[in-house]
Amino acid sequence: MGIALRARGLGKSYGRPGAPVQKVLSELSFEIGEGEWVVIMGDSGSGKSTLLNVLAGIDPFDSGELFLDDLSWGPQNDEAKTLIRRREMGFVFQNYNLFPFLSAFDNVALPARLNGKNDRESVLSLLREVGLEGKAHKFPSELSGGEQQRVAIARALVHRPRLLLADEPTGALDHLTGERVLDLMKLLHKEFRPTIVMSTHSIEAARWGDRILHLRDGRFVSSAS
Numbered sequence: 001m002g003i004a005l006r007a008r009g010l011g012k013s014y015g016r017p018g019a020p021v022q023k024v025l026s027e028l029s030f031e032i033g034e035g036e037w038v039v040i041m042g043d044s045g046s047g048k049s050t051l052l053n054v055l056a057g058i059d060p061f062d063s064g065e066l067f068l069d070d071l072s073w074g075p076q077n078d079e080a081k082t083l084i085r086r087r088e089m090g091f092v093f094q095n096y097n098l099f100p101f102l103s104a105f106d107n108v109a110l111p112a113r114l115n116g117k118n119d120r121e122s123v124l125s126l127l128r129e130v131g132l133e134g135k136a137h138k139f140p141s142e143l144s145g146g147e148q149q150r151v152a153i154a155r156a157l158v159h160r161p162r163l164l165l166a167d168e169p170t171g172a173l174d175h176l177t178g179e180r181v182l183d184l185m186k187l188l189h190k191e192f193r194p195t196i197v198m199s200t201h202s203i204e205a206a207r208w209g210d211r212i213l214h215l216r217d218g219r220f221v222s223s224a225s
Protein backbone atom coordinates (compact mmCIF):
# COMPACT_ATOMS: atom_id res chain seq x y z
CA MET A 1 0.00 0.00 0.00
CA GLY A 2 1.41 3.39 -0.99
CA ILE A 3 1.22 6.50 1.15
CA ALA A 4 -1.60 8.90 0.20
CA LEU A 5 -0.94 11.59 2.81
CA ARG A 6 2.19 12.31 4.81
CA ALA A 7 2.65 15.11 7.34
CA ARG A 8 5.78 16.06 9.24
CA GLY A 9 5.61 18.59 12.07
CA LEU A 10 2.44 20.16 10.72
CA GLY A 11 1.45 23.26 12.69
CA LYS A 12 -1.27 25.87 12.46
CA SER A 13 -2.21 28.77 14.69
CA TYR A 14 -4.93 31.36 14.58
CA GLY A 15 -4.39 34.89 15.80
CA ARG A 16 -4.79 38.51 14.94
CA PRO A 17 -2.24 41.23 15.63
CA GLY A 18 -2.55 42.21 19.28
CA ALA A 19 -4.54 39.09 20.23
CA PRO A 20 -3.10 35.92 21.79
CA VAL A 21 -2.10 33.28 19.29
CA GLN A 22 -4.10 30.05 19.45
CA LYS A 23 -2.14 26.98 18.39
CA VAL A 24 -4.69 24.61 16.84
CA LEU A 25 -2.44 22.01 15.19
CA SER A 26 0.86 21.35 16.87
CA GLU A 27 3.71 19.40 15.27
CA LEU A 28 1.42 16.75 13.78
CA SER A 29 3.20 13.91 12.03
CA PHE A 30 1.31 11.06 10.40
CA GLU A 31 1.02 8.86 7.37
CA ILE A 32 -2.21 7.68 5.78
CA GLY A 33 -2.08 4.80 3.33
CA GLU A 34 -3.72 4.76 -0.10
CA GLY A 35 -7.26 3.49 0.25
CA GLU A 36 -7.20 3.69 4.05
CA TRP A 37 -10.22 5.10 5.94
CA VAL A 38 -8.90 7.17 8.83
CA VAL A 39 -11.18 8.73 11.43
CA ILE A 40 -10.21 11.90 13.29
CA MET A 41 -11.90 12.12 16.67
CA GLY A 42 -11.68 14.91 19.21
CA ASP A 43 -13.72 17.26 21.36
CA SER A 44 -15.42 20.29 19.93
CA GLY A 45 -12.75 22.87 19.13
CA SER A 46 -9.92 20.30 19.03
CA GLY A 47 -9.06 21.18 15.44
CA LYS A 48 -10.73 18.45 13.36
CA SER A 49 -12.23 20.80 10.76
CA THR A 50 -9.03 22.85 10.71
CA LEU A 51 -7.05 19.71 9.92
CA LEU A 52 -9.44 18.72 7.12
CA ASN A 53 -9.26 22.25 5.69
CA VAL A 54 -5.48 22.12 5.79
CA LEU A 55 -5.49 18.73 4.02
CA ALA A 56 -7.82 20.22 1.40
CA GLY A 57 -5.50 23.17 0.88
CA ILE A 58 -8.33 25.54 1.84
CA ASP A 59 -6.49 26.75 4.97
CA PRO A 60 -2.73 27.30 4.87
CA PHE A 61 -0.52 25.74 7.52
CA ASP A 62 2.27 27.64 9.29
CA SER A 63 4.96 25.04 9.76
CA GLY A 64 5.99 21.55 8.76
CA GLU A 65 5.44 19.63 5.55
CA LEU A 66 2.47 17.94 3.95
CA PHE A 67 2.60 15.60 0.95
CA LEU A 68 -0.28 14.29 -1.15
CA ASP A 69 1.30 11.21 -2.73
CA ASP A 70 4.65 12.73 -3.69
CA LEU A 71 3.30 16.23 -4.21
CA SER A 72 4.39 18.80 -1.65
CA TRP A 73 1.09 20.44 -0.73
CA GLY A 74 1.26 24.12 0.07
CA PRO A 75 3.55 25.95 -2.31
CA GLN A 76 1.01 26.00 -5.17
CA ASN A 77 -0.98 29.12 -6.01
CA ASP A 78 -4.75 29.15 -5.44
CA GLU A 79 -5.58 28.29 -9.03
CA ALA A 80 -3.33 25.21 -9.00
CA LYS A 81 -4.79 24.14 -5.66
CA THR A 82 -8.33 24.49 -6.99
CA LEU A 83 -7.45 22.25 -9.93
CA ILE A 84 -5.88 19.61 -7.68
CA ARG A 85 -8.90 19.73 -5.37
CA ARG A 86 -11.31 19.46 -8.27
CA ARG A 87 -9.56 16.44 -9.81
CA GLU A 88 -8.26 14.55 -6.82
CA MET A 89 -10.63 15.28 -3.93
CA GLY A 90 -14.24 14.85 -2.92
CA PHE A 91 -15.91 16.51 0.05
CA VAL A 92 -18.78 15.59 2.34
CA PHE A 93 -19.94 18.06 4.98
CA GLN A 94 -22.16 17.84 8.04
CA ASN A 95 -24.78 20.09 6.44
CA TYR A 96 -24.60 18.42 3.00
CA ASN A 97 -23.78 21.73 1.19
CA LEU A 98 -25.75 20.79 -1.91
CA PHE A 99 -26.51 23.52 -4.44
CA PRO A 100 -30.15 24.41 -3.62
CA PHE A 101 -31.13 25.39 -7.17
CA LEU A 102 -29.74 22.23 -8.78
CA SER A 103 -31.54 18.90 -8.89
CA ALA A 104 -29.98 15.82 -7.27
CA PHE A 105 -28.84 14.77 -10.76
CA ASP A 106 -27.20 18.14 -11.49
CA ASN A 107 -25.58 18.30 -8.07
CA VAL A 108 -23.92 14.94 -8.74
CA ALA A 109 -23.08 15.81 -12.36
CA LEU A 110 -21.36 19.08 -11.48
CA PRO A 111 -17.91 17.80 -10.39
CA ALA A 112 -17.80 15.52 -13.43
CA ARG A 113 -18.66 18.46 -15.72
CA LEU A 114 -16.04 20.64 -14.04
CA ASN A 115 -13.52 17.94 -14.93
CA GLY A 116 -14.64 17.99 -18.56
CA LYS A 117 -16.83 14.86 -18.35
CA ASN A 118 -20.50 14.82 -19.14
CA ASP A 119 -21.34 11.21 -18.61
CA ARG A 120 -25.06 10.95 -17.87
CA GLU A 121 -24.86 7.18 -17.37
CA SER A 122 -22.24 7.31 -14.62
CA VAL A 123 -24.23 9.97 -12.75
CA LEU A 124 -27.38 7.83 -12.99
CA SER A 125 -25.54 4.69 -12.00
CA LEU A 126 -24.13 6.40 -8.91
CA LEU A 127 -27.58 7.75 -8.01
CA ARG A 128 -28.82 4.18 -8.38
CA GLU A 129 -26.07 2.95 -6.03
CA VAL A 130 -27.07 5.47 -3.38
CA GLY A 131 -30.71 4.43 -3.81
CA LEU A 132 -31.95 7.68 -5.31
CA GLU A 133 -32.38 6.97 -8.98
CA GLY A 134 -36.10 7.74 -8.69
CA LYS A 135 -35.39 11.11 -7.07
CA ALA A 136 -32.81 12.39 -9.56
CA HIS A 137 -35.04 15.32 -10.56
CA LYS A 138 -35.75 16.45 -6.99
CA PHE A 139 -34.19 19.56 -5.46
CA PRO A 140 -32.37 19.35 -2.11
CA SER A 141 -35.28 20.99 -0.25
CA GLU A 142 -37.49 18.13 -1.45
CA LEU A 143 -35.19 15.48 0.06
CA SER A 144 -34.72 14.28 3.65
CA GLY A 145 -31.41 14.88 5.45
CA GLY A 146 -30.28 11.30 4.85
CA GLU A 147 -31.20 11.53 1.17
CA GLN A 148 -29.34 14.82 0.82
CA GLN A 149 -26.27 13.27 2.39
CA ARG A 150 -26.50 10.34 -0.03
CA VAL A 151 -26.59 12.81 -2.93
CA ALA A 152 -23.58 14.58 -1.39
CA ILE A 153 -21.68 11.27 -1.19
CA ALA A 154 -22.49 10.52 -4.84
CA ARG A 155 -21.34 14.03 -5.76
CA ALA A 156 -18.12 13.55 -3.80
CA LEU A 157 -17.26 10.34 -5.65
CA VAL A 158 -18.53 10.88 -9.21
CA HIS A 159 -15.16 12.04 -10.52
CA ARG A 160 -13.36 9.13 -8.80
CA PRO A 161 -11.25 11.26 -6.43
CA ARG A 162 -8.26 9.72 -4.74
CA LEU A 163 -9.06 11.48 -1.45
CA LEU A 164 -12.44 11.86 0.23
CA LEU A 165 -12.58 14.38 3.08
CA ALA A 166 -15.70 13.99 5.22
CA ASP A 167 -16.31 16.51 8.01
CA GLU A 168 -18.86 15.08 10.49
CA PRO A 169 -20.86 13.41 7.70
CA THR A 170 -23.44 12.01 10.12
CA GLY A 171 -23.44 14.94 12.56
CA ALA A 172 -26.86 16.21 11.45
CA LEU A 173 -28.52 12.80 11.12
CA ASP A 174 -30.33 10.59 13.61
CA HIS A 175 -28.56 7.40 14.66
CA LEU A 176 -30.24 5.00 12.22
CA THR A 177 -29.99 7.35 9.22
CA GLY A 178 -26.36 8.00 10.13
CA GLU A 179 -25.66 4.26 10.15
CA ARG A 180 -27.25 3.88 6.72
CA VAL A 181 -25.11 6.69 5.36
CA LEU A 182 -21.98 5.08 6.81
CA ASP A 183 -22.98 1.68 5.38
CA LEU A 184 -23.24 3.35 2.01
CA MET A 185 -19.84 5.00 2.43
CA LYS A 186 -18.41 1.59 3.31
CA LEU A 187 -19.88 0.05 0.18
CA LEU A 188 -18.55 2.83 -2.05
CA HIS A 189 -15.19 2.77 -0.28
CA LYS A 190 -14.88 -0.91 -1.20
CA GLU A 191 -15.84 -0.17 -4.78
CA PHE A 192 -13.79 2.98 -5.49
CA ARG A 193 -11.06 2.67 -2.81
CA PRO A 194 -10.55 6.37 -2.18
CA THR A 195 -8.45 7.31 0.83
CA ILE A 196 -10.93 8.67 3.38
CA VAL A 197 -10.25 11.12 6.18
CA MET A 198 -13.41 11.57 8.22
CA SER A 199 -13.97 13.62 11.35
CA THR A 200 -16.59 12.69 13.92
CA HIS A 201 -17.59 13.12 17.55
CA SER A 202 -19.26 9.75 17.57
CA ILE A 203 -17.43 6.59 18.63
CA GLU A 204 -20.12 4.55 16.82
CA ALA A 205 -19.44 6.40 13.56
CA ALA A 206 -15.69 6.08 14.10
CA ARG A 207 -15.97 2.27 14.06
CA TRP A 208 -16.64 2.33 10.31
CA GLY A 209 -13.07 3.45 9.63
CA ASP A 210 -9.87 1.38 9.55
CA ARG A 211 -8.03 3.50 12.13
CA ILE A 212 -8.87 6.22 14.64
CA LEU A 213 -6.63 9.20 15.44
CA HIS A 214 -7.55 11.18 18.55
CA LEU A 215 -6.84 14.90 18.39
CA ARG A 216 -6.30 16.73 21.68
CA ASP A 217 -4.56 20.07 22.20
CA GLY A 218 -3.47 20.02 18.58
CA ARG A 219 -1.78 16.61 18.83
CA PHE A 220 -2.73 13.00 18.23
CA VAL A 221 -2.81 11.45 21.68
CA SER A 222 -3.39 7.81 20.85
CA SER A 223 -4.58 5.69 18.01
CA ALA A 224 -6.49 2.46 17.90
CA SER A 225 -7.24 0.02 15.13
Ligand SMILES: Nc1ncnc2c1ncn2[C@@H]1O[C@H](COP(=O)(O)OP(=O)(O)OP(=O)(O)O)[C@@H](O)[C@H]1O
Binds near residue numbers: 014043048
Ligand atom coordinates in the same frame (compact mmCIF):
# COMPACT_ATOMS: atom_id res chain seq x y z
N1 LIG B 1 -10.98 31.06 10.98
C1 LIG B 1 -10.68 30.97 12.28
N2 LIG B 1 -10.16 32.02 12.95
C2 LIG B 1 -9.83 31.93 14.25
N3 LIG B 1 -9.96 30.80 14.98
C3 LIG B 1 -10.48 29.74 14.38
C4 LIG B 1 -10.86 29.75 12.99
N4 LIG B 1 -11.34 28.52 12.66
C5 LIG B 1 -11.26 27.78 13.79
N5 LIG B 1 -10.75 28.51 14.81
C6 LIG B 1 -10.50 28.01 16.18
O1 LIG B 1 -9.71 26.84 16.09
C7 LIG B 1 -10.13 25.86 17.04
C8 LIG B 1 -10.42 24.55 16.30
O2 LIG B 1 -11.59 24.73 15.51
P1 LIG B 1 -12.15 23.55 14.57
O3 LIG B 1 -13.35 24.07 13.90
O4 LIG B 1 -11.05 23.01 13.75
O5 LIG B 1 -12.53 22.47 15.70
P2 LIG B 1 -13.39 21.13 15.55
O6 LIG B 1 -12.63 20.08 16.29
O7 LIG B 1 -13.70 20.86 14.12
O8 LIG B 1 -14.69 21.53 16.36
P3 LIG B 1 -16.22 21.01 16.20
O9 LIG B 1 -16.19 19.56 16.56
O10 LIG B 1 -16.96 21.84 17.19
O11 LIG B 1 -16.63 21.26 14.78
C9 LIG B 1 -11.34 26.45 17.75
O12 LIG B 1 -10.93 26.93 19.01
C10 LIG B 1 -11.79 27.58 16.86
O13 LIG B 1 -12.31 28.64 17.63
